[in-house]
Amino acid sequence: MELVQKALKGNRRAIARLISLAENEEKEAVTALREMFPLTGKAHIVGITGPPGSGKSTMTDKLVKELRKRGKKVAILAVDPASPFTGGAILGDRVRMSDLNLDEGVYIRSLSTRGKLGGLSKATHYAVKILDACGFDYIFIETVGVGQSEVDIIKTADSILVVTVPGLGDDIQAIKAGILEIGDIFIVNKADRDGANRVVIELEMMLGLNAEKDEWDHPILMTVASENKGIIEVVEAVIRHKEYLDKTGLLAERRRERLETEVLELVVQNMTRYVNEKFVKDGSFQEEVDKLVRKENDPYTLVQSILADTVK
Amino acid sequence: MSEKLIRVLVAKPGLDGHDRGAKVIARALRDAGMEVIYSGLRQTPEQIVAAAVQEDVDVVAMSLLSGAHNHLFPKVAKLLAEEGADDVLVMGGGVIPDSDIPFLKENGIAEVFTPGTPTGEVVNYIKNNVR
Ligand SMILES: Nc1nc2c(ncn2[C@@H]2O[C@H](COP(=O)(O)OP(=O)(O)O)[C@@H](O)[C@H]2O)c(=O)[nH]1
Ligand SMILES: [Mg+2]
Numbered sequence: 343m344e345l346v347q348k349a350l351k352g353n354r355r356a357i358a359r360l361i362s363l364a365e366n367e368e369k370e371a372v373t374a375l376r377e378m379f380p381l382t383g384k385a386h387i388v389g390i391t392g393p394p395g396s397g398k399s400t401m402t403d404k405l406v407k408e409l410r411k412r413g414k415k416v417a418i419l420a421v422d423p424a425s426p427f428t429g430g431a432i433l434g435d436r437v438r439m440s441d442l443n444l445d446e447g448v449y450i451r452s453l454s455t456r457g458k459l460g461g462l463s464k465a466t467h468y469a470v471k472i473l474d475a476c477g478f479d480y481i482f483i484e485t486v487g488v489g490q491s492e493v494d495i496i497k498t499a500d501s502i503l504v505v506t507v508p509g510l511g512d513d514i515q516a517i518k519a520g521i522l523e524i525g526d527i528f529i530v531n532k533a534d535r536d537g538a539n540r541v542v543i544e545l546e547m548m549l550g551l552n553a554e555k556d557e558w559d560h561p562i563l564m565t566v567a568s569e570n571k572g573i574i575e576v577v578e579a580v581i582r583h584k585e586y587l588d589k590t591g592l593l594a595e596r597r598r599e600r601l602e603t604e605v606l607e608l609v610v611q612n613m614t615r616y617v618n619e620k621f622v623k624d625g626s627f628q629e630e631v632d633k634l635v636r637k638e639n640d641p642y643t644l645v646q647s648i649l650a651d652t653v654k
Numbered sequence: 655m656s657e658k659l660i661r662v663l664v665a666k667p668g669l670d671g672h673d674r675g676a677k678v679i680a681r682a683l684r685d686a687g688m689e690v691i692y693s694g695l696r697q698t699p700e701q702i703v704a705a706a707v708q709e710d711v712d713v714v715a716m717s718l719l720s721g722a723h724n725h726l727f728p729k730v731a732k733l734l735a736e737e738g739a740d741d742v743l744v745m746g747g748g749v750i751p752d753s754d755i756p757f758l759k760e761n762g763i764a765e766v767f768t769p770g771t772p773t774g775e776v777v778n779y780i781k782n783n784v785r
Contacts, residue, residue, distance in 0.1 A: 355737060358710035366658045429659065430684035436705060437694035443701040443708075450708055452691050456659070 343370070346377045349476055354449060357476055361451055364468035375468060378475035383597065385417075385474040386584050389499030391487035391521060396505045397531040398484050399438035401567040401576070406439075406482065408577045410447055414479040417449040418442075419469055421485045424454040431455075435484060449473065464611075467604065470498055487521045497524070498600070500593060501583045503576070505529045506545070508537030522548060526558065527579045533564040533572070558586055616652055660688045660784055662713040665702045666695045667730070670720040675747065675769070679715060682773035683780070699729040707737050712784045715776075718748040724757060731762025741785045747771070 348356035363371040388405075390398050399420065406416045420435035433452035442448045453466060466483060473481050483499055504525035509532075528549070530541045545562050561579050565572030587593035621627035633639040664680045666673050673695055680690045693705045706714050714734070716727060727746045734742050746758060747767040755766045765779055 354704075355707050355710075355739060358708055362661075362710045424689075425684060428685055428687040430687045430689060432680050432684050432690045432692055434692045434694075436691060440694050440697065440701060443693075443697075443704040450705075452689075452709060454659075454689050 343374050343377055345370075346374050349472065350378075350381070352476065357449060357472065358451065360472050361465075361469045364472065365453070365456075365465045367464075371468065375471060378472060381475035382471050383474065385470075385478050385481050386501070386580075387470060387474075387481045387483065387499045388580060389483045389485070389497075389502040390505060391485050391502065392505030392529075392531075393507075393510065394486050396507045397565075397567045398486075398505050399435040401503075401505060401529065401531060401565065401573075402435075402482050402484055403439045403442060404567055404570050404573045405577055405580075406442060406448060406480075408573055409480055410445065412577075415447045415477060416480045416482065417451070417473040417476075417478040418482045418484065419451055419453055419466060419473075421453045421455065421466065421483065423486065424456050429456065449478065464607075467498055500587060500596065501580050502526045503529055503580070505531050506541060507532040508535045508541050526560065526583050527576070528560065528562040529565055529576060530562065531565045531567050534566045534569070538564055557590070558583065613652055617648060620651070621648065660713065660780060661691065661709060661711040662688050662715055662780065663691045663693060663702070663706045663709060663711045665693050665697050665705070665714060665716050665730075666718070667697050667699060667702060667716055667726040668718045668720040668722050669696060670718070671695055672719055673717075675719075676717045679717065679747070679773060679776060682777060683715075686777040686781075688780070699726055699733055702730050703733040703737060703739075706734060706742060707739055711742060713743045713745065713780055715745045715747065715780075718746065718750075721749070723748065723750055724754055727758055727763050728761035735762065743780065743784055745776075745779070747776075 345356050345359055349360050360371070360374050363374065390402055392398055402418055406418065409416050418439065420433065422431055422433045422435065424431040431454035433454060435452055436450060439450055442450060451469065453469065456465070470481055470483070487504070502525050504521055506528070507530065528545050530538050530545070532538070542562050542564065549560050563572055563575050563579060565576060567573070630639070630644055634641055634644065662683050664676050666676050676692070680692050683690045691705065691709050691711065693702070702714065702716070714730065716730065718726065723746060727744070731744045734740060734744065743764050744762055745765050745767065746763050748769070750766055750768055758766055764783060767776055
């Protein structure tokens with residue numbers, strides 16, 4: 343595909359177009375992904391999650407600047423929730439990253455959750471693959487840590503940063519337990535505010551309770567992202583985590599698991615779509631259900647025959 | 655197949671520090687089901703175009719109160735064309751004298767909205783004119 347060739351040469355417009363194709367689930371996206379898949383697997387994928395306003399975008403901006411100093415090419419996927427009523431969204435993460443706009447070694451893309459079941463994680467997955475193939479060394483995914491779908495997206499990442507801040511009311515309780523469990527590196531941002539030490543102690547306690555016996559130490563770092571304080575330590579922790587994943591073989595293992603999950607999910611999605619188009623849309627499914635109601639058939643036989651038709 | 659959503663970059667070029675108008679438009683477009691990328695204050699034309707390209711937007715909507723529209727708006731349109739993104743709908747809004755509008759339209763600005771334009775009109779314009 344011509345678009346793929348352009349994207350691989352670093353043309354941003356082509357990269358952007360490919361991501362749109364994937365987001366809109368156009369057929370060409372699959373063609374492009376087939377072509378790009380062999381080139382994937384080199385980027386390190388960093389998830390950054392935490393409550394709204396905790397400083398994720400500011401932090402990402404600073405982390406990326408530090409990685410740029412070290413000569414790395416970086417892409418950022420900034421994900422914000424869509425309005426459940428209209429499907430529209432205001433995506434404002436670029437405001438904190440406007441210095442990066444003109445840097446040729448950086449690509450930033452804002453994505454909305456588009457409110458579809460599994461839709462976001464799929465689009466984000468694809469965007470990550472596209473950017474990986476295009477040679478970005480690091481890919482950051484910023485999401486608000488609230489729902490299950492966000493947890494799913496963030497599972498695309500190799501290293502997961504969980505950001506919190508002092509003064510969230512119930513402090514740590516505000517971070518969902520699930521997110522605590524998936525975090526690799528914990529960041530207490532806005533450490534210029536009162537109470538940062540207490541948040542660190544609470545985190546230490548909760549992580550102590552959760553402690554699995556793995557060799558990764560789950561560092562807890564204090565930062566003032568808006569003043570670029572503590573940023574180098576976070577970058578060093580990410581690099582250390584990357585090396586840890588490499589050395590222990592965990593990276594290969596996780597990526598294998600992710601491929602398994604991806605294939606199984608795609609199979610289910612495609613079958614659901616096929617069944618919908620084949621039976622539900624033309625009304626034949628309703629006729630079959632009528633037979634069930636009249637006890638002329640049973641659900642299990644019907645399932646068997648639908649499956650037989652789907653996989654033939 | 656998921657529907658294609660209209661993506662709009664709402665940008666504030668120039669030096670004025672007021673983004674109330676931009677935010678009102680951003681919300682109206684979101685409420686009309688569009689994806690609005692807001693990129694913040696005091697953006698140069700180069701920054702706006704870089705964001706528009708990376709975000710693959712269908713529309714760039716700029717708002718400006720400082721009076722530099724005759725320079726900044728056409729510059730954005732020109733840079734977009736240089737990037738091969740001349741299919742993007744470029745719109746301008748803000749305090750713009752009627753006498754400047756023909757010049758802007760000759761220079762790549764599809765439509766100009768002055769203060770007091772109902773947001774619904776902007777929404778309809780985009781829906782009817784997007785590529
Ligand atoms: N006091 C303080 N403010 C910060 C810090 N980091 C970010 N902020 C501010 O917090 C606000 C929200 O930041 P943002 O990065 O948009 O948060 P996000 O919603 O998590 O992406 C902005 O006004 C930032 O300037 C910090 O370390 N200290
Ligand atoms: Mg943010």
